[in-house]
Amino acid sequence: MPSITLPTTVQKPSLPAGEETPKRDIIIFSDFDGTIFMQDTGHILFDHHGCGAARRHELDEEIKTGSRSFRAVSEDMWGSLNVRFEDGFKIMKKELEIDPDFDEFHKYCISNEIPFNVISAGLKPILRKVLDVFLGEKQSSYIDIVANDAEISHDGSEWKPIWRHDNELGHDKAASIQEYKAIASSESEDGSIPLIVFVGDGVSDLPAAREADVLFARRGLRLEEYCLENDIPYIPFDTFADIQKDLVRLTKEDQETTHGTGKPIQYNPRANFWRRASSKRGVPTLASIQASAAPPTGKPLIHIEPSFAQQAALIS
CATH class of the missing domain: 3.40.50.1000 (HAD superfamily/HAD-like)
Incomplete structure (x- = not known):
């Protein structure tokens, strides 16, 4: 499993007592x-360059009903794509707000x-x-x-x-x-x-x-x-x-x-x-x-x- 290595807290400076009230992180x-x-980045790609909106809605229903897992359905959606990354991003840039x-x-x-x-x-x-x-x-x-x-x-x-x-x-x-x-x-x-x-x-x-x-x-x-x-x-x-x-x-x-x-x-x-x-x-x-x-x-x-x-x- 990929690890997370980036910091999550901001270190507070060490100050003499009484000079500054501590501030919570x-x-x-x-x-x-x-x-x-x-909008959803994946949905934009699937609708324009993959399975299409109608099929995506059908797959979403499989997740909602529990008939298939999120992971299994997502693999079908991502697997339906046939577009270069740069070309797929063009439509996302146009439609994302x-x-x-x-x-x-x-x-x-x-x-x-x-x-x-x-x-x-x-x-x-x-x-x-x-x-x-x-x-x-x-x-x-x-x-x-x-x-x-x-x-x-x-x-x-x-x-x-x-x-x-x-x-x-x-x-x-x-x-x-x-x-x-x-x-x-x-x-x-x-x-x-x-x-x-x-x-x-x-x-x-x-x-x-x-x-x-x-x-x-x-x-x-x-x-x-x-x-x-x-x-x-x-x-x-x-x-x-x-x-x-x-x-x-x-x-x-x-x-x-x-x-x-x-x-x-x-x-x-x-x-x-x-x-x-x-x-x-x-x-x-x-x-x-x-x-x-x-x-x-x-x-x-x-x-x-x-x-x-x-x-x-x-x-x-």
Whole structure:
């Protein structure tokens, strides 16, 4: 399985006591298709250069009904492509629409030393190319991408995903975030715990969302609907400007309450169990994480509360 080697936290400078109030680190994980971009990169390719929209919808139904795994269906979709990478990208560049406020949000993350990581079930070469073109290579280089790799023949006759995980998902986003946490320093030198944020749009994002302290769901899409139906705490957003505004608010509230030390006020016990376990016993198994989750409270919530872990345990 490919490893993740990029940093997830920003080291704080060592300062004499009393000179500066500690500031909590924030780590952001985000879906790509439907979240940063309004369209799905794979769907654009399949509809124009592969199986076509009608067949893609049929294959999507096989995933929804559970008759076939996501990985098996995806291999059929990617295998249907017959287009050179450069030619396929032309149609993506024409049809993709980036969130209107993502560029400014990304600059906000850079200026505030907030690591921003893409977690996707798509193919890394495509996602990197899209970010390079829409943001510029320099801005794109600040974004870490955790996705499946790919083997694409020069003539475009063969597109083969190289799956991150040997399971029916191909890429288990929750496992990737867990791996990311394990590799990173799980707690800062001053004992404070980073705030973990996840941004998504679809139900497929839920396994990753359960690893976060704060969940942002794009308004009006399936992830928000699922959260409402199952009383899962989340914060809705229309554009990344909303996320930036809420992050500023959450950071201010946390700073005023905790002074940037210890646990964040949006603390997710499930996620932070993982941090403690990773620092003491190495990488724990997914089964041990699931076993650690407390039962759901059943209390309907919209705003982020510490009970997010118990609510999110329903979707493991």
